Amino acid sequence: MEFELNDEERAFQSACRKFGDRVLRTNERKIDSEGRIPADVLRAMADLGLLAMPVPSEYGGMGASAVLTEIAAEEVGRGDFSMATAVFFLLEAGWGSILARHGSEATKQAVLPAVTSGRAFLGIATTEPTGGSDLHGMHTESRRDGKSFVLRGEKSFVSGVEEAKTLGGGHLTLSKAAGGGFNFLYVPTRSDGITTQRFHNMGRMGISTGSLTYQDARVPEANLVGPEGKGFGVAMEGFMVARTFVSAACIGAAERALETGMAYIRERQAFGAPLGKFEGIQFELVDLWTQVEAVKWQCRRAAWLLDTYTLKGDPSHRSEVERAVASVKLTAPPIAFECVKRVMMWYGAAGYTVDVGLELGLRGIMSYLVGAEGGLNIMRIILGRELLGKEFLPYT
Ligand SMILES: Cc1cc2nc3c(=O)[nH]c(=O)nc-3n(C[C@H](O)[C@H](O)[C@H](O)COP(=O)(O)OP(=O)(O)OC[C@H]3O[C@@H](n4cnc5c(N)ncnc54)[C@H](O)[C@@H]3O)c2cc1C
Known part of the structure; x- marks a missing residue:
């Protein structure tokens, strides 16, 4: 058992931390207020290898392991507290790795180097x-x-609809196959027959969320990701990867919140002593830190399981991987939210101001509690199924 990061992982973590401090923190308010990630920030991410980093080098990626990507996701979530950059990062990392594993050569060549x-x-x-x-x-x-598929229907609350239209690109899209089962297709947003609409969210404003309407939108069969009619399992594999990175981003944000809070309660005086001397606050810090530390290792282990089994196409530990990922996605967003909320309370009235900036994290992390990458109860349903068996699913 190895808990130490290796030299490559430590060096990359440190590079990501510096990038987070110098580029993401200094831009996070702009990202939030302007509703997009500036082009120079995206360029800097690409230069560091942060865009779709698990994608193999022949398509322009780093071929990074899930563990290394998890480490980077923590730093991106810590850097841009609004979570917008983390969402951009983890969607591309998670779904880029799935396209690289299950897409056709033509689609990989057409899409991945651009991503x-x-x-x-x-x-x-x-x-x-x-x-x-x-x-x-x-x-x-x-x-x-x-030799094509024709899509009809509507997707909703989809991240990156505007980015895919303005920058180019698209979404891995799950649909019911007319012949039975599900098709998972790469659908470029600029295709004929597709319209988009941006929704007005309360947080992570730097990445759009919206709808995609398909009115007989046509995509070539080369855009199939996984076998025809068998796309559901491929999409579920992608969710396991993406949920691990979501959790990592939340852990980074939680650590940043606690560090911000610790600096404050060391200094802020009340009743003749720093706030950190009072057990009502010190013990809260200790409890939160302990939970973040636990979920951090849980998350790293989930990434290790993905590297060791799932992403090698080895189904032998399926249930163990499912349990690891669902439990970390169930735990990390709520504990991150709790950290930000508690630190806001340590700040008192100042915590309620935009100047202190904690609301950025609160608004962003909340997206993972309401549902992004799967609602918390869905994680509970997965865990119940894996612990008790399929016959205990609450639906048939
Ligand atoms: C900011 C943001 C970005 C998103 N980005 C994307 C994206 O890029 N692509 C995409 O496809 N989707 C995206 N989503 C949507 C997300 O996947 C969904 O929110 C999520 O799957 C839940 O679906 P729903 O919101 O329709 O809630 P519903 O499915 O209607 O569920 C409502 C609530 O009930 C709970 N619930 C549902 N069934 C049960 C049950 N059997 N027992 C107990 N509780 C249950 C859910 O956990 C949830 O809390 C995004 C969402 C947000 C908020």
């Missing part, structure tokens, strides 16, 4: 206006027509 260099966006589209948890109940349908 890794910041010239295109890659995201995921599964949720529909009628719901995101019950994916078997989706309505969007893809019908084979010769």
